[in-house]
Amino acid sequence: MADQQYQNILVGIDGSETSMKALDKAVEAAKRNAAKLTIAQILKPQLSTVGRTSIGFGVVETDVDDADRLKEQESLLDDVVAQIKDKGLDQVKRIVKIGNPREELAKTIQQEEQIDLIYIGATGANRVAQMFLGSTTIYILEHSLADVMVVR
Template sequence: MAQRYENIMVAVDGSKEADLAFIKGVHSALRNQAKLTIAHVIDTRALQSISTFDAEVYEELQVEANDLMAEYEKRAKDAGLTDIKVVIEMGNPKTLLAKTIPDKEKVDLILVGATGLNAFERLLVGSSSEYILRHTSVDLLVVRDKDKTL
């Protein structure tokens, strides 16, 4: 029996790897006649360590996220998708992308770009895709840049 996905979520951040995941997500949604949920998380963890932050920083990040997501949504529509949901959240990307957003949106497949971090960096900060793999309850596709050398 062939697996058919109904709601595919792709996590985007503007990086090349996320863009590759987006392209595969669009193609998967077209093949499955599925809804495409495009998710972006504004990582506020770094901002919490700044002792004097300005509300304008959050507003600027929100404007940038809105612009980024409008471009992704346009590209998805141009590719022929009609059932598209855009989600922008603030917080910890790992937990939001692994559980919160997929549960809320009833996602059954997540696509993310590979982080490209080396082993030492993974020890320090951890890999979002690895965290999602360990904590999500749905299928996960980690998209790698085949042209990137390790």
């Protein structure tokens, strides 16, 4: 695998410590391979919309909608991309969208961007939670057609 050359590297981030470590490793791999780096953050859809929402015994005012969430994350990732470019990696793309992180990272983005290597942080969920909720990392490992590097 030492002679393996990657052209399109994807890293999925969610703000967790392990996803940020995965980002660091993906940047280094992209530099070594002179590859394009795609940074993706997939936000799960809000359960409620802007306005008044009844939850349990009361009413909650919700003031953040999906469009606001997208704008905020796009701005944050624009800063990350600028920092990476300052470190000498020119081919960096960011993707921020609302959707299913598993499907987007393991299939949709992988196909659209012709990804041949994915970096993803290891799951923080315990074994019991994984049985009930599943894990994005495990899903990507099982369904990706690209090589996958899991970062702890």
